[in-house]
Structures are given as C-alpha cells and as structure tokens.
Amino acid sequence: MATYDGFEYDVVIVGSGAGGGMSAHILTEAGIRVLMLEAGRDYDPVEETPMFNENHEAPLRGVSTSDKDFGYYDATVDGGWTVPGEPYTTGEGTEFLWWRARMLGGRTNHFGRYVPRFNDRDFKPFSHDGLGVDWPLDYEEVQPWYDKCEKLVGVSGNNPGIYDVPDSGEGVLQPHAQPRVYELLVEAACQKLGLPIVPMRRAVLTRAIDTREACFNATHCGRGCSIGAAFQTTTSVIPWAKDTGNLKVVTDAMVKEVHLDDNGRASGVTFVNRKTREDVRVDAGIVILAASACETARLMLNSKSERFPNGIANSSGQVGRNLMDSTGADISGHIPALRGRPRYNEDGLAGNHLYIPWWDYEGQDNGSVNFKRGYHLEIGGGFGEPEIGLGSYADGYGVAAKQMVRDYYGSNIGFALRGEMVVNDNCYCEIDPDVKDKWGIPVLKFHWKWSDEELNQVAHGLEWGEKLINAMGGYVTSPKRTPEEAILAGGQIIHEVGTTRMGDDPATSVTNKWGQTWDVDNLYIMDGGIFASNPHKNCTITILTLAMKNSTRLASQIKGEAS
C-alpha cells in the first residue's frame, strides 16, 4: 500500500477518459484502492452542461473559434487543437492535429457516442490481406466482453445481421431511435444502389438504467449530457468508483515521469501540480497508463532510465510508432426535392440514427476495389438548430432571399467517410529534442504520411457519396477535390491509436494482449495505444471493452496475490 494525502491505495491510474475511467470502475468494484491522476481540471456535467442553450445566447452565434474549435457549447475544457503553453510539433511535410481535453473524463465528455464493435476480421487484418499485423486476440475472446461493456455503457441499436456489424448478445442493446426523413431518403438511395444502411449503435440511452436517465431527444451530445443519457465517464464509471470509497481522484495532476525501481518494476510516478507548479512524487504497486495513445507514449518516452534509455518499457522501440487515425473525408449535396419539406422535430438522439456500414468485403478479397480496408459513411442533414452559415444559402436580397433560406433549410445531405488506415512506418510520434511545454516536459513531434491505401479508399468513398447524392435526385455542392485534397489531416478524426501496440512478440510490440508491458510487468496500458490496427469503427467502445477485460484480469491477479 502506498499513501497520498492520507489515502491508501495499490494502483495509480493516469488519465480519466474511456480507459482510465473503466479501469477505475472495475478495480474499485473488486475492492482495490485506486489513485487516479488527471491532468485537467475537475468537471461535473451535471452542473456544467449547457442543456438547451441556443446559439443566439453564445458569442458569435456559437460558431467555432480558435478558443472553442467545435463551437462555443462543445464540452471540451482547456483544450482542443491547441492547449496554451503545451505545444506539439510536426516533422517536415506533416499535417497532424492532436485534440486534447484538460478535464476529468477527458474526451469522453464530447465524443459522438458512435460505438460500432469490431468483427472477427478486424482483429486479424494481416491474416486477411497481408498488411500490418494481427491482434493477439480474436473476436471470440472479446465478444462476451463487448456484450458486458455495451450493457454497462448502455447502447441503443439493433442486430441487423450484417457482417460488418456483428450481433450483440440477446438483451444487450436498447431500442434504437426511429430514423428521420433525410435518413429514410438515404435509405431509399441505398436500396437503389444495393448498399446496406442500418441503425447506428449509439452510447445513448433510450431506456433509463442505474442513475442515468433516458435521452429526452434534445441537446447535442457534444456538449456533454447532464442527465447521463449520453455516455461519459464523468456521469458513470468515475462517480460509481468514487461511491465504493476505493477511489481518490486528483485533478490538475500532469504526470511527467514513470519511475523504475532497482528490480525493473514501476515504483510510482511524478506529476506536476498545475496549480502550484510543484513536482509531486507518488508511489504505486501497479501503474496503469490511460492518458490517451499519444500522451501515454509521450510519458513513456520521457521516462528514461539506465535500463530503458529510450523510454520505459520500450525495448522494442515501438513506443510512439504505428500511430494510426481514422481516415476522414466529407461530401455534401443539395437535394431539390427536399426544399420546403414539412417541418417537424428532427433532433432525436442528435447525430446519426442510421449509417452506411462497410459493404464490399468481397471486392477487397477479389481485388475489384483497389484498397484493403473498409470505411463507413455517417450521414449529415436535417432540421438542425439554425446556424449562422444558413445565410449563405441565399442570393440577392429582400423577401426572395429570405425565402431561399427557408426553402433550403433541411434540404442538404452530406456524408462523412470514416475509414481504416493501414499502419505505416511514416506515421509516428517521438520526443522533440528542442521543445518543452510550460511544465518543462519535452513535447511530442508528429510525423505523418498517408499511403495509396487511404487515398484509394477516400476516392472510392467520394465516388459513392456522389452516387448516393445523385440517386436522391441531388447534386454535389462541396468542391470537386482529389483524394489528396479531400482527406482530412492525420489526427483530425480524433481516433489516434497504436502507439503502444499489443502483440504476441515482445520484439515488435509493447504490451501483451492484456495491456501489460512486456518489459515492466506491473506497468499496464489501458488506452487506445494498445490497438494493433485501427478498424473503421469508432474506437471508444473497444477501448472501454478492453479496459474492462484487462482490468478484470488484473483485479483477479491482485486479489490472488493478496490472498
């Protein structure tokens, strides 16, 4: 047992997002005492979420600015693409964006609550196409944990019987929300074109469970959710863990180093108290890193010792390597037949009720498509809360211009491609030898280059997006772009994973399949860094599921050792 501020604990967890939050829940439920260190400030969605606030109440009608990159009401605190005094750098030719939140709950407070699970092929990509590496896991092993995790998180959706969307167990999913008009029109287009379209799995409750209420069909999830309907760790696993009495959370604690003892085991960490700027060293029997893929890699690379001159648990040299994001590209169109359509409330669960999963596994296998990994299309449109950009629909002036805006409202439909990239040697992060942040901690330098795999995939997605828009009798309004122009920057989809990947071989991976580092047996990683590949399916539910699975095993080991 170590002690901090009068609190006795066994385990230190660095980070309070998906991985850290879930891990704290599992461990504390098992009676294990946990000290959680969060770099950002304390945050309570019950008190702080701007439910029902409208754009006209916010500065600049709530549009995005460099202070609030996703708009005024976005939940992200003290972060975004930039954090003042905490820069990151990029190598020549690299375009990379790194989203950071400095708040309890991390990025779970604002994520889209899209939670599709991986299928068997997603865990064995190398076996299917010879690219990248396989996971040291297969779907059968993870499947029951997906069920448990989805049940705990609260996921609405269905089992459509499509290979890309594996079934959840019976009784796991809550009812999904009914589609809206524009989604039903996309469905009609999909039927014409032979594409699947299914309910999006959402970490949004449609039935109340435990302390959390069902969604009341208003207020965007990106603001956070004061009633707990949209999953975030700050209204679920963290308060539950606190309720056990086994968790102490320390906020404003920016961890800068993991310490190694003479026996080669992790002995604790040092954090900077952001309020006093003092270094604080805490001991630990077990250290769990869940600071986000890149922040965890940074912390490990900065934790140098005689034994690990290149960073703790980095004998493989893989820490910071194999960085992956999802591919992203958007196409939007105008659908004249929807002009002036009958009004009704299209808020629903905010975000997608339906989406287009990946459909052409056959084409990948027989080579009729020229890329190896799939994507899905998220659908945008509808009668959203009016934004100032609506004004750009008009031409001229006067009553006629005013009427144009009314007519165009709700008549545009867009598709956002989210695809799998193939791991490549040009995408990684390392410590910049010349730059430190305001806490004196060396910062990350990112390197990024897409390969033809991603560019061909984006070209395919844009082509199908145009087909869909045309099939609805519409025309494309977004500018014609090459795949190189259309693909969003690395990091921009905020699905960074892979920097501390798991594997079967200590020479080519950082952790085993339990997230336990090969080199330091009491050092675990519970964030997206352990992903061996990055399927097109939004990563949060798999981070949560693996943290649940691996923390359950860790808990039983600790209990076993103690007894």
Next chain:
Amino acid sequence: MSAKYVSKINRRDSLKWLGSMTSVVVIGGVVVACDAPETPMPDVKEGSHWPDLTFEPITGPKYGQDPDLLNPTTPWPKTLTQEQLNLVAHLSDIICPEDEGGPSATAVGVPDVIDEWISAPYADQQNDRVLILNGLQWLDDEASRRFGNTFMNISEAEQFQIIDDIAYEAQMEVAEFEHAAIFFDKLRTLVLGGYFTSPQGMRDIGYMGNVPIIGDYPGPTDEAKTHLEQVIANLP
C-alpha cells in the same frame, strides 16, 4: 484548413460549401465548420475601385478555452461607429425585410450581431471586418461617384441601382463589381444567418427541436412521411 486546394474552388463555391457544411460535417459527433478554406481577396481589376483600408488588428479579450457555457458573455467591445451601424442597419433591412414569415433583421437585433462579429478578436472575424468595413466605404465611394453623395444620403431608387449591381452571385464575375459583390455576399450571410438564429428567426424557419420529448423519439409526422413517400416515388 488546408491551403493547398484553395485555388481550385472559387469563393462562391467555398461559401456555399461552408454554409452547407455547417449542417453536415460531423467530427467526433460534433457539427463543425472549422476548416473553412481561406479565400484571399482577388486583385482589384482595372476600371474597378476598392478602398483597401487597412486596420489595426483587434487584440481585445477573447472568451478563452474554458468560458461559462451556461451563462455566456461576450468580452470584447463593439467597434462600429454610429454612422457605420446606421448603414449596416439600413442594409440589413434591405437584405432581410419584414415579410409574412417574420420580422425584419433590425427588429431582431441583427446589426448588433454584426457589430459583435466584426469586432471579435478571432482570425475569421478579423478577415470579415476588413471586408465589411471596406464594403461600407465602397458604398459611400460609389454613391458619391454616381450620385454625388454618401449612400445614406442618396434616394432609395439610387441606392437600389447600386445594390442591384452587387447583390447577385453572378456579379462576382464582373470585374467592376467583383469586390463589392464579395462584400455583399458576406454581409447577406451574416444578416440572414443572424436573423434565422434569433429566437424569432428560429420560429420563422420552423425549427421545432430543443424541447425535451420524454419517451421514444416519435420520428416524422404523417405529413412529413407523406411528403417523403412522394419524393421517393419520384426519384430519378
């Protein structure tokens, strides 16, 4: 965001795209329009005039990365002169007059929205400030050139002669009015956008959300379903 594809699209396309993006682009589940391509102003063509006034950048207070989301406040001072504000108000109601659907732009405070917008210390708004203040000056210059007085002091008929030369998309291709048409397009976006985001404008456009619905989301109304069935029946 990416400067490299700017040259491939014209300003009008990028504005249209930005307008539509605000309703369709979703990153991390959040609707964003953060990657508006920058569209530098074209050179002033021969036979055209443009004031090209430059301004000290606004460095006033920003709201920061952790503002009070429940009780928003705007920390920067407004900067339009009373004369400029009068002109903006006059133009706002030309662009967005009262009609059967709702009140005029000035009735819902749009000039204040524009004053707040162009006075903001953020890059996009600072660019808009240069465009709009130059555009307001251009109107006075053009009014003086054609009719020997400032815009507010010429007749309504004379005002509309000028407006009719710059108010349409197609006039961005006319060398003489290119810059003024770009200005008017931006002003129109802010005026109509400001109007339709006001409480009265939201009612006017028929936004029916942001109210709690206890129980399952009911989906489309019968009227909306019937309309959709017709749309689907008539698909190409």
